[in-house]
Amino acid sequence: MRIGELAGATGTTPRALRHYEQQGLITSTRAANGYRDYDARTAVRVRNIRRLLEAGLTLDDVRAFLPCLDGDVTAGPASAKGLKIARDRLAVLDARIAAQAAVRERLAAALRDAGESA
Numbered sequence: 072m073r074i075g076e077l078a079g080a081t082g083t084t085p086r087a088l089r090h091y092e093q094q095g096l097i098t099s100t101r102a103a104n105g106y107r108d109y110d111a112r113t114a115v116r117v118r119n120i121r122r123l124l125e126a127g128l129t130l131d132d133v134r135a136f137l138p139c140l141d142g143d144v145t146a147g148p149a150s151a152k153g154l155k156i157a158r159d160r161l162a163v164l165d166a167r168i169a170a171q172a173a174v175r176e177r178l179a180a181a182l183r184d185a186g187e188s189a
Contacts, residue, residue, distance in 0.1 A: 072109045074099075081117040088117065094130050096120055096137070116140045127164055132156050 074085045091097045092107075097116055099107040119140045123133045135156055136144065149157075 072111055072113070074107045074109070077109045077114060077117065080114045081121065083117060083121060091117065091120060091130075094134070096130070096133060096140070112141060115142070119144045126157075128156065128160055132160060 072080070074088055078085045078088055088097065088109075089107075092099060097109070097113050097120075099109045099113075102108050119136075120133055122144065123136060124130070133140075135152060139147065
């Protein structure tokens with residue numbers, strides 16, 4: 072399967088696929104013309120990568136899940152390592168949300184002080 076076909080089958084872009092490959096998350100072979108050629112099973116791996124990214128994990132986080140990316144990552148029991156990664160990422164997101172809420176409150180207060188409604 073060529074890169075455009077894989078992108079279409081997984082709802083991603085060729086650029087993202089090249090990035091995943093550069094990060095060692097997927098692999099391809101090269102055809103005689105230099106085009107990337109992906110195994111059809113790579114689509115499952117890419118969908119799992121996308122699912123983990125959409126859940127808030129980073130590509131570095133996803134790398135820890137390499138052994139299970141070729142199956143249904145939601146079907147099996149969660150590993151201790153996977154749960155730790157998820158808890159750590161959640162803590163980072165919570166800290167960012169708290170920081171943004173504080174910034175928002177300061178801005179809203181400044182607007183109230185200026186006679187504006189926030």
